[in-house]
Amino acid sequence: MTAARDVLSVRDYGASHGSHDHDHFQILFGLHGVLELEVGGHGRRIGAGDGCVVPPGERHDFEARFGARCLVLDSQARDWARAVSFTPPPATMALATYLARACTDRLPRAQQHGPSLLLEAWLPPADGATGRPRRTIDWDALARWALARSSVAPTVAELAARVHLSAAQLASRCRDERGQSTQQWLRELRLAQARAWREQGLSVAEVARRSGYRSPSALTAARRRTGI
Known part of the structure; x- marks a missing residue:
């Protein structure tokens, strides 16, 4: 279920260095250009089709030397914790492009249903969907x-x-x-x-x-x- 305070937006980043943290999840999906991130002391590169989930309280530094545009979701939904380690599949690009256009055109249904659609597209099928026994992890x-x-x-x-x-x-x-x-x-x-x-x-x-x-x-x- 989409959290009441979920907000989708399209943001342009420039060469100016930024640094902050949030009390919510921030989901970044690259639409154009390259956004350089440093999250928890580790570098990340968000190009077109790439994504990153920044957990609550995780300070992140960012800059885009030649400019970058991203679809950004600020979310209180705890289900995004499951997506922190995942890379969004290539098919997510089509959805993100649509949601970005819907944000620009201010379509209310995109804001209402977009966050849950993005989460569903981001996460892979659960292990249980295959019906195979789980391998033990030491x-x-x-x-x-x-x-x-x-x-x-x-x-x-x-x-x-x-x-x-x-x-x-x-x-x-x-x-x-x-x-x-x-x-x-x-x-x-x-x-x-x-x-x-x-x-x-x-x-x-x-x-x-x-x-x-x-x-x-x-x-x-x-x-x-x-x-x-």
């Missing part, structure tokens, strides 16, 4: 493997390949079994390791380097937001 072993990667955090696709699942399947399993997105699980795992390194006496700069954060301040901000 989360402790996966955590040890992920942390052994040193300063280079594995991607969701690499984590999924490690347990012989697709990225979409792993994201669904992580949400069901761990209660969070794959990226959130990995981020909290690495921040817990960073805390352990600090307790061992390593400097903040060294811990940031080992943890894959761009700067000590980025690591400190991430720990402050999560309380880890």
Whole structure:
């Protein structure tokens, strides 16, 4: 169900650097140009047909050196937590283009039904739709493997390949079994390791380097937001 405060819009981004966070989900879908994002200390590139779900409270920096246009959804719907680790399929572009045009033309039905349609298009079919038994995930072993990667955090696709699942399947399993997105699980795992390194006496700069954060301040901000 669409949250009452869901708002669809089309936004143009320029070369001016911006940085903020929200108390709601923000969904960005690229329509034209390239928007450079940094979310939680990790870079993201949103070109035409690409998408990103920014969770509540996650500070993100952004700029588009040559200009970019995005469909933007500000949403209170908690179901978007399931989409954080997913890449929208190519077919989503047609829907996003229609919704962008509907926003420009101020069509009320687009604002009413667009957010739920976008979520449905973004998410892959649930595991249960295939009728196949679920593969067991050894989360402790996966955590040890992920942390052994040193300063280079594995991607969701690499984590999924490690347990012989697709990225979409792993994201669904992580949400069901761990209660969070794959990226959130990995981020909290690495921040817990960073805390352990600090307790061992390593400097903040060294811990940031080992943890894959761009700067000590980025690591400190991430720990402050999560309380880890």
